[in-house]
Amino acid sequence: MEEKVYIFRIKRFNPQSGPESYFQDFEIVLSEYERVLDGLLKIQSELDPSLAFRRSCAHGICGSCAMRINKKNRLACQTLVKELPKVITIEPLPGLPVIKDLVVDMDPFFEKIAEVMPYLINRDPPPERERLQRPEDQEKILEAITCILCGCCTTSCPVYQQSKDYIGPSALLRAYRFIFDTRDQAGKERLERITSKIGLFHCHSALKCLNACPKGIDLPAHIFKLKKLALKTAIRRKD
Amino acid sequence: MEEKRHYFDVVVIGSGLAGLRASIEAVKVGSVAVLTKLYPTRSHSTAAQGGIGAALGNEEPDDPAWHTFDTVKGSDYLGDQDAIELMCYEAIPTVIELEHMGVPFSRTPEGKIAQRRFGGHTKHFGAEPVRRACYSADRTGHAVLFALFEQANRLGVRFFEECQVLDIVIEDNKVQGIIALELKSGILHIFEAKAVVVAVGGFGRLFKVTSNALASTGECLSMLFEQGVPLEDMEFFQFHPTGIYGLGILITEGARGEGGILINGLGERFMEKYAPTLKDLAPRDVVARAMLQEIREGRGINGKDYVYLDLRHIPREIIEKRLPEISSFCKIYLGIDPAEAPIPVAPTAHYAMGGIPTDIHGRVRADIGETFIEGLYSAGECACVSVHGANRLGCNSLLDTLVFGRQAGKHIVQNFKDLTKGSVPRARIERVKDMIKDFINRKGKERLSNLREELQEVMTTYCSVFRDEEGLKRAIESIRDLRERFKYISLRDSSLIFNQELLNAFELYHMFNLAEVIAQSALMRTESRGAHYRVDFPSRDDEAWLKHTFAFKRGEEIVFKYRPVMITKFTPQERKF
Numbered sequence: 001m002e003e004k005v006y007i008f009r010i011k012r013f014n015p016q017s018g019p020e021s022y023f024q025d026f027e028i029v030l031s032e033y034e035r036v037l038d039g040l041l042k043i044q045s046e047l048d049p050s051l052a053f054r055r056s057c058a059h060g061i062c063g064s065c066a067m068r069i070n071k072k073n074r075l076a077c078q079t080l081v082k083e084l085p086k087v088i089t090i091e092p093l094p095g096l097p098v099i100k101d102l103v104v105d106m107d108p109f110f111e112k113i114a115e116v117m118p119y120l121i122n123r124d125p126p127p128e129r130e131r132l133q134r135p136e137d138q139e140k141i142l143e144a145i146t147c148i149l150c151g152c153c154t155t156s157c158p159v160y161q162q163s164k165d166y167i168g169p170s171a172l173l174r175a176y177r178f179i180f181d182t183r184d185q186a187g188k189e190r191l192e193r194i195t196s197k198i199g200l201f202h203c204h205s206a207l208k209c210l211n212a213c214p215k216g217i218d219l220p221a222h223i224f225k226l227k228k229l230a231l232k233t234a235i236r237r238k239d
Numbered sequence: 240m241e242e243k244r245h246y247f248d249v250v251v252i253g254s255g256l257a258g259l260r261a262s263i264e265a266v267k268v269g270s271v272a273v274l275t276k277l278y279p280t281r282s283h284s285t286a287a288q289g290g291i292g293a294a295l296g297n298e299e300p301d302d303p304a305w306h307t308f309d310t311v312k313g314s315d316y317l318g319d320q321d322a323i324e325l326m327c328y329e330a331i332p333t334v335i336e337l338e339h340m341g342v343p344f345s346r347t348p349e350g351k352i353a354q355r356r357f358g359g360h361t362k363h364f365g366a367e368p369v370r371r372a373c374y375s376a377d378r379t380g381h382a383v384l385f386a387l388f389e390q391a392n393r394l395g396v397r398f399f400e401e402c403q404v405l406d407i408v409i410e411d412n413k414v415q416g417i418i419a420l421e422l423k424s425g426i427l428h429i430f431e432a433k434a435v436v437v438a439v440g441g442f443g444r445l446f447k448v449t450s451n452a453l454a455s456t457g458e459c460l461s462m463l464f465e466q467g468v469p470l471e472d473m474e475f476f477q478f479h480p481t482g483i484y485g486l487g488i489l490i491t492e493g494a495r496g497e498g499g500i501l502i503n504g505l506g507e508r509f510m511e512k513y514a515p516t517l518k519d520l521a522p523r524d525v526v527a528r529a530m531l532q533e534i535r536e537g538r539g540i541n542g543k544d545y546v547y548l549d550l551r552h553i554p555r556e557i558i559e560k561r562l563p564e565i566s567s568f569c570k571i572y573l574g575i576d577p578a579e580a581p582i583p584v585a586p587t588a589h590y591a592m593g594g595i596p597t598d599i600h601g602r603v604r605a606d607i608g609e610t611f612i613e614g615l616y617s618a619g620e621c622a623c624v625s626v627h628g629a630n631r632l633g634c635n636s637l638l639d640t641l642v643f644g645r646q647a648g649k650h651i652v653q654n655f656k657d658l659t660k661g662s663v664p665r666a667r668i669e670r671v672k673d674m675i676k677d678f679i680n681r682k683g684k685e686r687l688s689n690l691r692e693e694l695q696e697v698m699t700t701y702c703s704v705f706r707d708e709e710g711l712k713r714a715i716e717s718i719r720d721l722r723e724r725f726k727y728i729s730l731r732d733s734s735l736i737f738n739q740e741l742l743n744a745f746e747l748y749h750m751f752n753l754a755e756v757i758a759q760s761a762l763m764r765t766e767s768r769g770a771h772y773r774v775d776f777p778s779r780d781d782e783a784w785l786k787h788t789f790a791f792k793r794g795e796e797i798v799f800k801y802r803p804v805m806i807t808k809f810t811p812q813e814r815k816f
């Protein structure tokens with residue numbers, strides 16, 4: 001296995017030692033199969049145990065380890081070092097308050113998700129067996145249900161960076177997941193919620209979220225479908 | 240150190256499937272707090288790929304009685320048959336209820352929940368494989384976890400995320416509450432409650448190569464053990480046959496359910512030799528041992544310590560539809576496309592069959608008889624009911640978390656009036672604070688991460704798929720030695736905010752206990768059954784060992800008692816697949 005030296009240039013911040021953040025370089029040896037997360041774990045074990053970052057599953061499914069790696073929002077556990085240059089700059093996700101080093105406060109992000117009533121609402125009495133859903137109907141939400149709530153998309157959005165009141169692509173995708181689920185009955189309320197305030201139509205298709213999703217979800221396509229539906233509904237209401 | 244006090248009627252530790260399902264039930268009668276050391280949807284249940292077993296019969300005839308038999312047989316007859324029967328019959332309404340809560344299951348052409356084959360699940364009591372696993376592509380855990388979290392929120396369950404429990408307070412044989420550190424603020428939270436549900440998941444991080452999350456460290460089991468609560472059947476730890484070589488990342492058994500086969504260095508489909516009927520879909524203990532035997536006899540790929548999982552004959556379309564996640568793992572981590580190249584795999588530490596002993600209502604046993612710790616419940620991977628006995632079947636764990644999470648919640652609801660409010664004594668809070676101070680101030684010469692790695696090495700070498708007396712004794716000695724060295728660790732981070740070093744120290748402190756219980760329980764059991772294989776005692780010995788191990792801490796020693804297995808319908812037979 002080939003091994004190489006990498007420089008991890010990490011943005012540090014510790015509220016208990018001072019208000020300023022700064023960059024610190026760490027030199028480590030990693031093999032071609034190792035990921036940025038392996039590098040961070042190695043630094044934490046061997047060089048500086050005070051380095052803080054979130055992690056759990058270590059294979060891109062829990063959404064803990066989103067951070068900015070060489071100016072792109074990515075999952076550290078899904079980014080192989082061999083794809084990167086020797087100097088790897090690592091910063092916390094942008095636009096969220098930093099708690100310590102690479103750990104950001106995700107509360108503002110989750111508050112936006114909560115606004116869309118993120119749970120299936122079906123007011124009919126439940127049938128004895130499952131509610132039927134044809135595969136072609138399920139197809140519509142197949143991509144949306146793979147979201148891991150890592151925050152990569154919303155924090156890459158220029159509209160969100162400008163106004164923290166903007167709902168953001170991740171919450172819109174959550175809304176989509178229920179609005180387009182044939183079993184859900186609260187589509188109208190959800191549409192209202194996402195179009196009021198600084199919502200759906202403040203998205204001006206900057207398309208920064210297009211390549212931001214580590215699960216490969218095509219966010220602009222989903223947002224586009226939501227806009228189409230919202231316009232259709234509005235026109236119908238006027239008629 | 241700042242403190243905050245709370246009262247909730249019910250406190251649940253863990254926001255995986257078991258904890259969430261319990262909270263959804265318990266919130267019907269009172270206030271419920273769920274504490275979790277992660278953000279709720281990051282719990283490791285989210286990693287479950289393959290499916291949930293339930294004899295819905297959507298794709299072909301099936302019967303919960305067959306499911307019961309398969310589970311009993313899969314457990315190598317160590318599972319308690321009353322609990323297994325309950326689980327397999329409850330499976331059907333449980334899955335239907337999940338669908339109503341919004342879980343996006345994959346569908347049959349007519350819109351019903353789709354089902355696929357999984358290891359050890361058969362029709363007509365072992366005749367041939369059956370489609371029993373209900374799935375959402377290969378992201379079943381994620382789909383279920385999200386739906387449960389969403390519904391729990393909707394029902395008013397309060398979440399305390401990134402709060403790591405440092406002590407579970409039992410006094411006078413009753414659970415009084417818990418003490419937890421909030422990561423982002425460094426505040427110590429004290430919760431008092433009528434009932435506490437421990438649903439903290441697995442502890443695969445005791446081993447070097449595992450499918451488990453970095454958070455799967457099991458400290459809460461040890462907190463109970465230190466206060467005299469027994470741990471049951473800890474020698475039974477499942478190694479999943481198909482972890483990605485070197486990384487341990489899981490390739491679901493569903494890949495074999497869809498037709499994938501294992502091949503050795505000679506290109507042979509070797510499972511035909513070991514399990515002529517079920518072949519690659521034999522239970523995991525059988526497959527993992529067969530793989531390692533092939534490797535030991537020099538038939539690994541190029542003589543190395545792995546074999547291939549071959550999906551190349553499965554149409555690309557099926558791989559992309561039903562196994563998209565594992566297909567993406569292969570591309571990202573190995574740079575291969577599983578439709579075109581075989582996947583290098585080796586067994587990976589996967590699942591703890593043993594754990595906190597409970598009855599079918601989730602009540603935590605105080606001893607081998609029918610005595611319980613008042614107000615204390617447990618469910619999910621950390622608990623041992625026992626439905627998995629010596630070996631768990633695939634798809635039965637998600638089922639276990641849901642059925643027994645709900646059982647625990649239901650029991651709390653039904654007995655709510657009789658439960659009394661707990662009270663956490665000052666001394667217990669001071670003890671936790673002292674421990675924190677003590678850890679932070681340790682300035683010895685031992686490095687925490689070295690000790691953890693050495694522990695994982697010991698467990699992997701001596702307590703994995705093959706075990707023997709000499710190795711287990713050596714393991715116990717090494718674990719004690721490591722525990723001694725732990726006294727001389729040195730911590731460099733002295734802050735209380737997101738101090739992962741401190742949390743790692745707490746976790747490791749407790750991992751030594753679990754490691755020793757596993758090694759000692761395995762040393763005591765001089766037979767081979769399910770996942771516990773003793774090279775020096777290669778056969779099953781029902782006369783001496785058809786019983787559950789209960790390990791107790793008494794001073795510095797571990798003592799053992801044994802509890803009979805509950806056998807109702809199926810008398811033990813030799814397992815053939």
Ligand SMILES: Cc1cc2nc3c(=O)[nH]c(=O)nc-3n(C[C@H](O)[C@H](O)[C@H](O)COP(=O)(O)OP(=O)(O)OC[C@H]3O[C@@H](n4cnc5c(N)ncnc54)[C@H](O)[C@@H]3O)c2cc1C
Nearest residue numbers: 253254255256257276284289290404440619620634636637
């Ligand atoms: C890769 C993989 C694939 C799997 N696939 C399947 C499958 O297809 N079918 C199947 O049936 N089973 C499967 N399993 C097994 C199954 O997923 C797990 O056994 C099950 O999800 C465990 O759920 P749980 O609720 O018990 O625990 P988890 O989901 O692990 O949750 C544990 C919770 O406890 C919390 N916690 C732990 N310690 C503390 C503490 N000290 N303080 C506060 N909170 C704490 C954690 O934060 C977390 O919220 C799989 C397992 C793995 C690893």
Ligand code: FES
Nearest residue numbers: 056058063065077
């Ligand atoms: S650690 Fe779970 S997504 Fe990276």
